[in-house]
Amino acid sequence: MSKSEEYSDIPGTYLFDKNACAKGYQLNNFCMSLMKDENRKAFLADEPSYLDKYKLTEAQRQAVLDRNWLKMIQEGGNIYYVSKLGATSGFSFEAMAASMAGTTRENYRNMMIGGGRPIQGNRSKAEQAAAAQKKGTV
């Protein structure tokens, strides 16, 4: 079975592995706290003070304040935890997904209704680089 390092050639994918789990531990714990209604209210009432209770890195803290979903994932957030922040702050999952994919909600929704993001061209970074090179030489 593959070790987690062997997944790095899969594009646009952040395996929630030993590194992410350690890096994102406090960030995900913060998100987990939003399972409770009183915590959701306290967070929304004063976000900076609430975040002070968690030992977040500066990048994690800023990503939370900015609702930068992709950045949270890159900083060790796990999508199932991060989506609790989305629900707390009124973001639909579609809005979060579109933001991570770098597109509009409408484009994202249409892509899904059209059958989703195709696997062709999205299997590996090597495949994408080869395709880009080929395109460049045409």
Place this chain on the structure above:
Amino acid sequence: MAKIVAGVGCSHVPAIGAALDMGKSGEDYWKPVFDGFARSREIMAELKPDIVIEVYNDHGTAFSLQYIPTFCLGVAPEFKPADEGWGPRPVPMVYGDPEFAWHLVESLILSEFDMTIVNEMEVDHGLTVPLSLMFGQVKEWPCPVIPLCVNVVTYPPPTGKRCFALGRAIRKAVEEYPKDLRVVIFGTGGMSHQIHGERCGLINSAWDKSFLDRLTADPQGLAQVPHKEYVREAGAEGIEMVMWLIMRGALDDNAKEAYRFYHVPASNTAVGNIILTNPGA
């Protein structure tokens, strides 16, 4: 003697539960999804399970990152549907069967599957959405449900081979149980989907269909598929499908496909449902 009569593979997309709960199942977007499960509910009514063993994963609900058990089994008399951050689903309490569940725990651990024993646990959409799809919007679930929760969120999840072998051990445990019970086992999650990162929205219908075909025809071969193929081909969260192999391992080799349904999309996910029945079910 208890007997496993059938296995169910079923997606557990949270948006499906939300659509049902908010009365949107007749809308154009959702109707094809719910129409596809009408036959599934008929088959479940014909199968008349006395008990369901439901294999699913927790999504940061009952378990935070503080404890990450690979396999755990709920032995409580009841499991409350959880508030996952947007209020609990308005579905019935899930009742367990402590006597049967403890029998499974004993048998599985003595068969060298070191289950984590859970006396208290809330259950999230991973468990309740398949119950809604297979039994409908009911006042009470028709039978007790034993939650078997698998870590597929933090890498590495258990291998397909290990999941299949756990299914085999579950079958042995069920057959050792002295009461005459008709048991149906659910494997849930999937099908192809990725819900994080720039590759969000990935769907691979060809891979999903091949998975469904092999589940009946070539389960031992399917159990050898490495994690990396799931993540690459079916999306990072598509790895949930390893849980379907626990269900398959618990069935006879010659189990037959009674029903299949596949649809894209439900929210970010390809929805799949398969019902496999054992001979004489």
